[in-house]
Amino acid sequence: MSPPEAKLVCRNIWKLFGQGAHEFLEKTGGNPTLEQISTEGLVSAARNVSLSVNEGEIFVIMGLSGSGKSTLVRCLSRLVEPTAGEILFHGENLLAADEKRMIEIRRHKMGMVFQHFALLPHMTVLANVAFPLEVQGVDRATREDRARKMISLVGLTGREDSYPRQLSGGQQQRVGIARSLAVEPELWFLDEPFSALDPLIRREMQDEFIRLQSVLRKTIVFITHDFDEAIRLADRIAIMKDGEIVQAGTPEDIVLNPATEYVEEFTRAVPRAKVVRAGSVMTRDDGDAPEAAVSARATIAEAAPLFLQGAERLRVTGESGETIGVLRRDDVIELMMRG
């Protein structure tokens, strides 16, 4: 399998707030410790962050408040200017782009959803969704046509002429999602999009998001403080603490092999069966493959009901349906008993 193409790569990103951050970073050889930073009177938001986001994947950056995740995502789109580092988008260094080029890239290649929706209060839903296109100078008929499509995509048809204040929180965020998709961005940033919503609505919006992504296949950087949300949505997760990425990997990786005690704290309450995939628990095919099959990408929780029909073993299939292993009932039970 060829490695997936990296869409967005960032290397050694630093963001320090305060006077003389640049000079300080140079003076300390580009790698100061936390103590050095605080004695200098600076505040660190991102420390030596390197990550790469692949084409078509959901990359979740998870961290508690103050961990620097919101600043990091703003660095990636240069809403916040990083103090040092390199950001490559399609191989183009964003930090070297001038203001005009940045406007160009943001207008056509990036979309962003905000925690508190950031809808313009004086515009209708339709005008809000069409606004990014209006800013580009797209003519009225085209942009409203596109906006209507986006509104129907997020299931808000019929509310085009409402104003944001007349909508519920969930509906407002749907408008925010529709707006961010209106320019058909290649790179989609979501900054805690569901954190301001009630738990039930949040769940519903996560399902909606999964549905959208199955249709759209965007490259996504998703910020959250909710570990369960990260597990549910992510292809890969990066966990941030004090501006640093403490661990990055697939949800399964992180749950099974937490790198630090800090990460382990989060994973403790996560049911393994919901994270671990059949491909990780299967044993080698011993030639005597059963009828019932399950995809290697399915989680154990998804595979478990199949054993209810009395099967002792399940065939595990790869991407194109070929048999790559066998999932045994005892292994599944053992994993589920572990929690």
Place this chain on the structure above:
Amino acid sequence: MADVAATRSGSVTTTTAWRGLVVFVLALAAFILFWKFGEDIAPWAFEYPKKQIIPAARWISDFTKWLLNDATFGLFTFTDLTRFIAAVIDFPYKVALSLLASGLMSGPGSSAVQLLPPISWIAVTAIVTLMGLYAGGRRLALIVALCFLFIAVFGQWTSAMVTLASILVAVPLGVVGGLLLGIAAYRWRWLERALLPILDLMQTIPVFAYLVPILFLFGFGATAAVVATLIYAMPPMTRVTMLALRQVPSEVRDLGNMIGCTRRQMTWRVLVPTAKESLMVGVNQVIMLSLNMVIIASMIGAGGLGYDVLAALRRLDFGAGLEAGLAIVALAIALDRLSQAFANRNAATDETQARGFMARHPYLLAALGFVVLTGVAGLFVPAIQAYPEALQVSTGTFWSRVVEWINVNFFDTLEAIKNTLLIQLLVPFKRFLLSLPWAGVVALLAFAGFLLRGPKLALLVAALAALIAATGQWEKAMITVYLCGISVMFAGLIGIPVGILSAERDRLWRWVKLAIDTLQTLPSFVYLMPAVMLFRVGDFTAMIAVVAYAVAPAIRYTVLGINRVDPRLVEAGKAMGCTEWQLLTRIKLKLALPEIMLGVNQTIMFALSMLVITALVGTRDLGQEVYIALTKADPGRGLVAGLAVAFIAIIADRLISAGAARARARLGIAEEPS
């Protein structure tokens, strides 16, 4: 752990507070010793040496003369610039005036012929009523219609329309100018830094003070009045704009960047529309301040209602003055309610999507219809064009009689009250202040500044106070301080208890709020009338007017402070079994203290601004100095005295704000983000 640390830091602040008090008492003792026995040792500290006086007034006058006669920017002279500004303002003013008051005139001066009459009184009333209906519904329409009918019935129509014409010109210019300046200051930090102290000064310097240079630069007349109004009404709009833009959520700004807005799109498509609600508050302020100023600017030729009040005040014709004053009130109420309704409307209702010009603009068409119809009908029936004189009501004589009756029957009582207060309180306080050595006062103020915040504040306070002395205005400044101090004391004695009472009682507060809201929409001129009627001219009258004007913020901030006290703390107090009295004195008032201090601060600001206007009723303070400069068209003298008032205001403001901040810190209440 945390608790221990908190108690320890608490006890530390208490001990430093005690030490501060001891030091302050020592300083006070030193001051009193110096005051009692210092005159022989250092006479210069008691009376500022005449030879050392900085002739700032003469410098400013010379500078203005140079500006007018010699200043040039290369391509054009300064006079060209003022003429240009005058022309820009003059044209729209003439248009507004012809529409509302004079009609379209042709030909020079008094031989002018009226080509077209002004918009009829019925049409104007109909237009504002329709605006009320459009913006706020039937109730508002009724209020506005009644206000304008009132003006017509009492025969104040033409004057009111002259005033309205000035406002119609000044408000759009003030709003647009303030908005642009605010946006510019938001974008460039250096401009903001340069602008803030100027805005501070503009809000504290008494209005009379800049009437003089304007009079000098623009001559006597309506144009000069509009310029003065602009200068007066623009700073708050600038401030509101800066604040409103900064309050736009950072996410909305991120959104603008994220979708690739250019700077212009960011400003006009994202920031300004998002901040619209707050900006409308600024528009309302511009309207009310313009009205206030247009009235005051009648002294430099604004004409209209202000002139009527001023003329009546000079003739001591209370009836006429009161009627013009009430017409101002009616106009103020109508404009205030209308602009507020327009501000709220934008936030609340949706634009209808109806098609066709007729369907989309029913109000506009109805208004135009009224103008044309009554205009044509007015050519045949004069009563439609101008409110018939026969139907006018004048209560002027009635009010004069009432005042006469009061004076005949209660003269002795009123006079006794006045004299007692004057002799027992006002005069001794004035003597006391005048006997203080200026150098000692400067030192004491600086010391207070040092204790409250630090050397920077001490330096500022001392420098400003010393400048007042150095320009030879110490004595007049002390009279200002005395009148202001007495008035603020009375305003506080009335306002704070009223505030405490109404904070606890919703029904009472509703009425009190209505009363002070209405009082605050009144132009400051109006306050003088009843006071003069009952007590004639003098310090006492000035004090009454100032107290009436300045009591509103004292009430408002007290209520605000008490209502902001965390209800959980009150609940905790109740749970401990506090009596109502204990709740009030031990919890609510203690925690509301910083807020109340800010209220006192505002009261001082209001008092100072009113004090200058009371120069009309014969005080002898800095305000009088400004007023005299105005009548003599001496810009230097006026500005120097005006600046001295501003300095007093700034000293009081900085010291009290520092005190409030300290009180907040001691109570552990976070500083509000400003």
